[in-house]
Structures are given as structure tokens and as C-alpha cells.
Amino acid sequence: MRAAISAALAVGLALFGVVAGTGTGPDRAAALGTTAPAPAWNAPHHGTVKGLITGRAARTGMAKAEQAFTTAHEKTAAAENAGDENVPAPASEAATASTYVHKWWGVKLTTGSATVSGVQATHSVDSALRMTDASDYLYSPTTKPRQGACIESTTAYSKTYAQLWAYDWCASDPGIGVRLTIDSSFLSTYTTTVNGVASYNLQILQTDSATNTWTAYLYDYKTGAWETYYTSSGTDGGTATFGWDEFEFYSYLDTDGETYLCDGYAGHSSESSNLKIRTGTGTWADATTSNTTVYPSTTPSPSDYYCAGLNFTTVTANTHWKVSE
Template structure:
């Protein structure tokens, strides 16, 4: 999740939180973009299909109180850190003289702000093998937020002992408000056997600025609702589909997130942008990489990242 604009009040002093979402340092100079290859078949892309809304809530959704019990600690931690640089020497009681480094890097597709932007969609990998072992690490990979003043960010969240697909409310509570665990039932309904789900966030009413996050149900061929919200965004008017995390380095200057994600593939494909109700693949026309930071920002030797197809498909290993 990205840095909020200046919306003092709801987030307290300096509401430029990078909450489980904000980038704490200026984006690095973008690397040369890869050449664009042929787009993927639309038939394999639920984002641009004619699938209807099911009218049902996503299966397995947690009660709101449980969402807050599980995820409020992450929100509070990132709010508390919003005034700090994204990287810098910090210490904790008992650490002695050893310095740790707080990191908050990101790479992936950034959606350009433009009139008429009203949705985004992507197919995101999930893993039940991510092993977060300490509390400084929260992984939001991938995370999807459409351009156009969205009320919702749809986030794949990995914390200690938990993996969920969750919805962050950018218009009212500025917190996680819905969540579904990545368990056997989730994989059966919302993935197609490839350990990847397709999620979208679209504006459903322009007058009230109402947005709805949904997951594509491969069993029914329809979209199930995760969360809906309306109001004025306290986030940004551009957007993203990115690999993002918060972590801290260990004594060998390797991020704990690196250990948690070692050898695992994190991928986003079928990345799509909606403008005035019309879907198009993410491309140089509507997207770029202005949130990218260099590989070194991840403090993860051996990690690899590539923009497979500009800008509708990226992939990272580790």
C-alpha cells in the first residue's frame, strides 16, 4: 500500500502514512523498460471477461472483529512509522550496538492518474509456504489499488502465521475492513489450480464514489464481493499493482522478509486498467514504474525481479 496524500486528521499528524501501503522513500530512477511482447489471450483473463457479479459475499470471509484482531497491529505499526524515512538505522531495546535497517521497498506496475480511471484488475499468485517468523515483517505482495481516487486497496497479506487476501478502506476507517484466509476452501473456489486468484476493484457508483473489491470464483464463473465503500479517498489518485513489503535486516544485513520468501515465486499477470468502463491491458499508455526501487532496497541477495511484459505482467522470485 502506498503513501497517502496530505489528509491530516484521520491518520493524525503528518497523514502521509505509508501504511501497509506507503513508500517511505522517493522512487528510484526507473530501469529501462523491457520490450513489449504479444498480450495474453483475453479468453484466459477473467479481468476482461463478461463474467457477472454473483451478488454474494466472498466465501470464507472473516467477521469484521476478527479482521481487526488479526490486522490492526500491522496498521498501527505502519501509522507509527509514517514519519520515519523508508530506510535508516534504528535500534530496539536489547539490540546493543547492532544497527538494524527498516525497509519498505516496492517494485511493479504503477497506474497513471488520468480522467475516467475507474478500476483495476489482476491475477495474483498466492503461497502457503511464506514463513514470516518475526513481527517486523509484513508482506503485501501483490497489492492492487486502482487510479481514480479508489476507496479500496485489495492486498495479499502475509504476517506471522497468517496469509489472507484483505481489503483496505482508504475512504473512511483507513484500515483493513475485510479479509479471507488463504486456505483449502479459498484455493478451491478462487484459484484455477495454478495457485493464483484474480481480484478487481471497480467504481460502481460515480456520484457517491462507491468502489467494490471482488474475487473471481472459478467454480461459479462469477465475481464474489470482498468489500464495498464510498466517500472521498484519503489515499492517492494514481494507483499500483506491486510487490511491496515492510521488514528489518538481521545481523548479516539480510532482510527477514528475504528469509520468509526465499525461493518462492510472486507474480502478477493480466494486469488491467479500466477507464470510463472500458478495460485495457496495462501498457505504456496507462502505466509505468514510478514506484520502483532498486533491487538493493530489498536487502535480499539472490532475489530476482523482472517486468515480463510491459506493464501487464511482472514476476519476482524470493
């Protein structure tokens, strides 16, 4: 029902020349459906991402979001490390209106491989997307190269913001290292249109193996260079024995048995494409069925995610996935 209402609204807006969730710049271009190739992995690397919220300010007021993020990933890690890839909630999480649901779907990177030294991907971004409940969070796409990597980069959506985070797993107290508001400045600098939607390009590379230093970069379309987004070194505080590039959320169930995510996500989508993995000191390869898997299931049931309108698509195995409603 929610998806139908959203679709009808979108048609109605289109009849009056309005495109929902778009405006000028890359968002508008996304609506027109133009495309652009991914930047070269070896394009120049210089400069620093503009508009970053850093230091203490990056974590101020974010405790609840950080707790949900950390808890979510540790629960995922525990299930996956135990070989339990069943998505439906266990009996201890009975489907009632008070249930806080954590679900994920996407690409699992090479399990436990210390040879993975980087990832690159094109991630969609939606400046208009918001959750409808203050306790709900959508992390999509969210990417961490492997066990031992210090940085996870995630596009984070809540009831009040759309942001990009570099999450520092090697900090003494793991949490948000820097964050960046997805606004008109971000869109005009770091996004172009890919697969018909506004998208940015991300790299996370191990830049010093001796100190386990990792650096995340965003591609600046104005300068034609990869700019430093965040750097961290040390010991990974997470427990996952693998890396990922996925759709993930935390959401309460509504009284109708579906998550509040369904309300906020209706009419929206999230996707990752051009997923590449670097091994050793510089050998890049596309994500394929030989070096990655789609998990927890290649053909998930929307009912397992308490959102009947969700559609999960592996567009190209395994470089391109999409989740829409």
C-alpha cells in the same frame, strides 16, 4: 547463500517426489505447471465471497499489521508525490540490525487520473509462505486503482498467516474492511493455475461515481461468476496521487545486513499478470507503457532491497511482473 540452500532443498525434495509448499487441489496443479486464461471482465457478477471475516472481527488483533500497512503506504505516497523514486534508504535509515526497511516495486497506474474506474488482475498466492520475524509483513501483490479509490486489495503475509485483505481507505479510521484466510477452501474455490502457480482473479470497480462507491470482486471458479468481496464509499483517506499494483514489504535487517524477508521469502515468488485498467464507464485496456510505468526503477538492484537473492522481472510491459528469490 539462503537462496542456494533453498534451491538445494527443493531439488532434494523433488528427488523424493515431494513438491515444497504444495498439496492437493490448485496448489498441486500449480506445481504441475498447467495454465488457465483470465476470466472475462464482463462475466456474471453475483453472490458474495465465502469465508469472509467481517466487521469488528476483521480488525481484532490486527492493529500492528494495520499500522505497518498504513505507514508503509503513506511513506510510499510521500516519496512518489515528491518525485523521489530513489529506493535506497536515506541516511536517516542507516543499515543497522535495528533498521525497519520499507520497500516496494511494481506498476504505477495512471497518476491522478479520475477517469480510471477499475482494475482487474491475476494475482499469485502461496498458502505456505510465512515471514520469519513477527514484525515483518509482505503485501504482494497489492492493488489500488487510483487516488480516490476506497479499496485496496492485498495478499498479506506475516509470521502467522497468509490472508487476503480489502483495505478500506474511505473508512473514518482507514483499516481492514474484511479479510479472508488463504486455506484449502479458498484455494479450491477462488484459484486456478496461472503461469505455473496458484492464482486468483481480482476486480476493483467504481460502481457508483456519484457517491464514490467502489466494489471489489473475486472470481469463483465453481460458479463462474465474480462475487462481491467488499464495498465502500466516501472520501479516500490516503495521500497517494496514483494507483498501483506492486510487491511491497516491511522487514527488519538481520545482523548480516539483509532483511529477515530474505529468510522467509527464499524459494518463493509473487506475480501479477493480466493487468487491465477500466476508464470511464466500461472501456478496458491492458496495462502498457503508455498508461502505466514500472516504479521506482525498471531494473532495480537487489542490494537496494537488502536481499541479494531477489529477482525483479517485467515479463510483459506492463501487464505482468514477477518478484522471486
